[in-house]
Amino acid sequence: MENLHADLVRSVGGAAVLVEREDKAGYLTDWSGDWTGDAFAVVRPSSVAEVQACVKVCRRHGIGIVPQGGNSGLVGGGFPPSTVQNMVVVSLSRLNAIRRADTANATLDLDAGCTLQKAKDAADAIGLQFPLALGAQGSCQIGGNAATNAGGVNVLRFGMVRDLILGLEAVLPDGSLWSSMRGLRKDNRGYDMKQLFIGSEGTLGLITGLCLKLHPKPAKIETAYVGVGSIEDAMTISALARSELSELVTAFEIVGSECLPLARLIDEGLTLPVSSAFPFHVLIELSCGKRLDGRVLLEGFLADMMARGLIGDAAVAQSDRQARSFWAIREGLVEGQARRGYHVRSDVSVRLGDVPAFVAAARAFAARDWPDWTPQVYGHAGDGNIHFNLLPPLGMHRRDAREHGQRITKSLFAIVEDFKGSISAEHGIGRARIGAFWQGLGEVERRTMRAIKDSLDPHDMMNPGCLFPVLEEQK
Amino acid sequence: MENLHADLVRSVGGAAVLVEREDKAGYLTDWSGDWTGDAFAVVRPSSVAEVQACVKVCRRHGIGIVPQGGNSGLVGGGFPPSTVQNMVVVSLSRLNAIRRADTANATLDLDAGCTLQKAKDAADAIGLQFPLALGAQGSCQIGGNAATNAGGVNVLRFGMVRDLILGLEAVLPDGSLWSSMRGLRKDNRGYDMKQLFIGSEGTLGLITGLCLKLHPKPAKIETAYVGVGSIEDAMTISALARSELSELVTAFEIVGSECLPLARLIDEGLTLPVSSAFPFHVLIELSCGKRLDGRVLLEGFLADMMARGLIGDAAVAQSDRQARSFWAIREGLVEGQARRGYHVRSDVSVRLGDVPAFVAAARAFAARDWPDWTPQVYGHAGDGNIHFNLLPPLGMHRRDAREHGQRITKSLFAIVEDFKGSISAEHGIGRARIGAFWQGLGEVERRTMRAIKDSLDPHDMMNPGCLFPVLEEQK
Incomplete structure (x- = not known):
């Protein structure tokens, strides 16, 4: 272990190798407080070359690596469990430069350790938008977003993170660098390997860089808050909005009225745009370019839905401030939940x-x-x-x-x-859902997943115990 | 070989095993006439179970399999070269049932051997659209579209085939069936393995079924034909259209005026909507839902572009017939090219x-x-x-x-x-581009591609000689 420490220090510098309990603590407890782990060291490389050097050291010592982004995941994928000792956490937080913002190509190349907010700001600075929107966007990192194929509230129009990535760079378990950062919108040369790293939760390699696909910045965003009589009606409205409004709807969030007291925990004086007697509330956001009148489109649509009896009551935000107050209800309920402490979360x-x-x-x-x-x-x-x-x-x-x-x-x-659904729509499997995940897979699906893992990480070095069960001998 | 024949007959029935030269001929010459190959047999299974049986027979006999869809590929990926004998072509054309068209879920489950046109018609029949649009849509098959990650003219708004696939089913080289056909829009359970099969050109498994993501059918499609002074202006217009028109543009095709005589080869009486003196012509298509007035949007945009000097002349189609006549120019030039015989094609x-x-x-x-x-x-x-x-x-x-x-x-x-571009944006690598493709890859990229191939197809049974060079010993 002394050699490991010395080798890590040689690869990234002494200040970037944390081994004292109090220095490591912030990296070893997860956001929700549900999980606490342990690791031999937390390493904080500041360049891709340092990440490679550090991975090579771990490889030589046969030590498992846990890649860590903003530590805001919800399934314990980003930190080592206390049952497995001697892993090294590689935190990407110092690898956080914007590499290239290209207006003409509508792309943004950046280091994996940039926060999502930093990516969004960099896109905004060149007159474009990166539409991924998550509650944790101030702290979560774009590398973690890619590794977990993050979702969020704008998936309806812009897709998951997978749909927003044009290029990716990753350090493989042997320390070599795999890269596809050309920023091309169409490229059918061989297997689209970046798709494997996206959503792999750090089990195939360590994502160090990304090329993001940007979208035009909307000239106007219109927000409505609606009360409906049933979830069936909400789903009907969703389908009609999609069709009649040309898929311009950027968010369609439902809130069961039983959630409203949670939002009140965060803001006691919360005023609801529609009565809490409606069993479901719906938040609709429509974004459009300067030639379209989003307000007219949205109001016309809502009026028609009311005339058809699908909507009980509706409010269209008359200002950005009002729009934010609508969103505060949706966001407040999540915060209110967290304040209640432990609860059963599903996704x-x-x-x-x-x-x-x-x-x-x-x-x-x-x-x-x-x-x-x-x-x-x-x-x-x-x-x-x-x-x-x-x-x-x-x-x-x-x-x-x-x-x-x-x-x-x-x-x-x-x-x-x-219902033949998914037990993880957007949060991933991590360490929290391993049992249910593998139990739900067929034999062929298990075998192929394992084959892919073994082909790129034959020594099971990358994020052991995440996504794949830990073998007894490794514990 | 006699045993192989008998075993194939046992797996799919005698009528579905073609071994006579004249029976096989149609499957062994490609669309362009550039490629001709040979195979021990062409097999035409009519069910997924038959595909599995047939793959197992080939596995037992150590015989390579070439999956074939509509045989409309442009890089020789779908038929065996004459340099490698004794392969079996598995044609999917009889596996062509629509399995389930689900309006509420906006998805279409179907067999891989359905033509693209059949998929489009099935979507249309439930009031939705499958937006993939290719010249060969009457003959190409959806399984081939998936295996090659097809592009086409609507990629701008709807993405490549990859973006239109929610689920996939494939027979692996050992004959087992891998499947992810739940039709879920969000599913972050483990590696998104279907992404590997998409664009793998039949080298990892044989795609037998797909779940397609459908989009709302546009209420109106508006088409403009525009003359511009330079390709720079065309690119500026493209970016402005994307932004101002909220990404409602479904096609933005450029045609160098030197291509116009080719279109004339197909239709001598062709009348151009704008003067052929413009160095570039642009075809713009805008699709939208019933609440939007596409005509007003498009005309307003074009007028503004003219006022800014970016457009020299423009015509907006006043009828579907006129819109088709605009497209006939774009499509005619491709046909005209083919009529000229051999030519250098690039993508x-x-x-x-x-x-x-x-x-x-x-x-x-x-x-x-x-x-x-x-x-x-x-x-x-x-x-x-x-x-x-x-x-x-x-x-x-x-x-x-x-x-x-x-x-x-x-x-x-x-x-x-x-320019750090791609030598294959949408056509794939197949057999025609192997040399240039492997030469252009870095060592790490070669190694990882090979590792993935070996992990799922360790005996190099699936489409040998496509995407990966044939090893000398296999010839």
Whole structure:
């Protein structure tokens, strides 16, 4: 271990190798406080060459590497579990330069350790936008967004991170550098290897750079807050908006009215644009270029939906400030949840037509088997992505809540499987969902995933215990 | 070989195993007539189980498999070269059922052997659209489109085929079936393996089924034909249209005026909407939903571009018939080219800002080194994808033309490399581009591609000689 330390220091410099408990602490506890781990060292390289050097050292010593971005993941993928000792956390936070912002090509080349906000600001500075929008955008890193194929509220129009990446650069487990950073919109030369790194959660290599596809900055963004009588109506409106408004809708978020008290935890004086008596609220955002009148389009659409009885009440934001207040409800409920402490989080998806039946089934299960727990339904309904969460009874001890929570999650996943849905629509598998994930895979799917992993990381060096179960001998 | 024949017959039935020269002929010559090959047999399974059985037979006999769709590829990826004997062509044309058209989910599940036109018709029948648009759509198959990550004229708005696929099913080289056909818009469970099969040109497995993502059918499509003074102006207009018109532009095709005589070969009476004196013509298509007035948007945009001096003259189609006549120019030039017989075809891409400089460099090269050849410039300029082709002097013998053509292609690819572009934007590598492709790859990129191939197809059974060079021992 002394040699390992000395070699790491040689590769990145002494100040960038953290081995003292208090120095490492911030990298070894996750955002939610649900997970705490341990590692031999936290290393903070500041260049791609240093990342390569550090990976080579770990390779020589047979030590596992845990790549870490902004540490804002929700499934424990970015830090080492305490059950596996002696791993090295490689934090990308010092590798954070904007490399090239190209207006003509509408692309942005940057280091993986840039925060999402920094990427968005750099796009904005050249008159374009990088549309990925996440609650954690001030702290999460673009490399982590790529490694987890992040989603967020603008997927409906702009897709997942996968759809926003034109090029990628990664250090492979042997320390060599793989790169496809030409910034081409169309390139059919051989396997599109970058697709493998996207969503691989650090298990195939360490992403060091990205070329992002930028979009035109909208001239105007219009926001509406709507009350509907049922989730069925919400889904119908979503489909009609998509069609009649030419897929200009950038967000279509549903909020079950049971979530509203959570938003109130964050802002007591919260005023709702529509009555909380509506079982579902919907936040609709429409973005368009200067030749289109988004306000007229959105108001016309909403009026028609009201005339057809699909919408009970609606408010269109008259100012940016009002629009932000609509979003504060959606964002506040997530913060309010976190403030309640441990809760069952889920991130599932089903086919669009199955969303109402899935929500009904999940609610019926909760009411029947866990009547003391409070279900919360919200999410990106236009993509079929629902966060069906459950809050434990007030006053329940955290340990008991977690124990029950595991059973609740298991049952919830069984319902998802009944609908042939996904137990992870956007959060990934990490360390939290490994069991359910592998159990749900067929034999052929397991075998091919393993074959790909072995082909690029034959010594199981990259993020051991994430996505793939840890073999007993490795513990 | 007798055993192989008998085993194939047992797996798919005698009528589906073609071994006579005249029966096989149609499967062994490519669309352009540039390539002719040979195979032990052409097999035509009619179910996924038959495909699996047939792959298992080939595996047992150690025989290579060439998957074939509509045989409309442009790089010789879909049929066996005559240099490698004893391969089996598996034609998917009988595996052609629509499995499930789901309006609520906006998806279409279908067999890989469906033609693209059949897929488009099935989408249309449920009030939606599958936007992929290719010249060969009546004969090319959706499985081939996926295996080659096809592009076409609507990539600007809807992306490549990769962006239109939600699920995929493939028979692996050992005959087992890999599948991800749940039809989910968001699914972050493990590696997105389908991305590997897309664009793999049949070298990892045999695609048997797909789940396609459908889009709303546009209420109105507006088409303009425009004359511009330079390719620089065309690129400026493309960027402004993207921004001001909210990315509603579905096609932005440029045609160098030197291509117009080719279109005249197909239709002598062709009338041009704008003068052929403009060095570049641009075809702009805008599609939108019922609440938007595409005509007003497009006319307003064009008027502004004219006022700014970016457009010399423009015509907006007043009827579907007129719109088709605009497209007939773009499509006619491709047909006219084919009628001229052998010519140098290219399919390259560069960064958007480099398009004008690349075209200038390629033209300068042609004028200097091959003054008797006629260069043709056209393509999907909005994506940076240019088809820079050269017609041999009239009367040149085909053999001479091909010999010169190889040297021209080599020089052209060197220019593309100077611009750090791609020698295959949408056509793929197949057998025609293997040399240039591998030469252009770095050592790390070669090694990782090979590792992926070996992990799923360790016996090099799938489409030998396509994408990867044939090893001497295999010949």
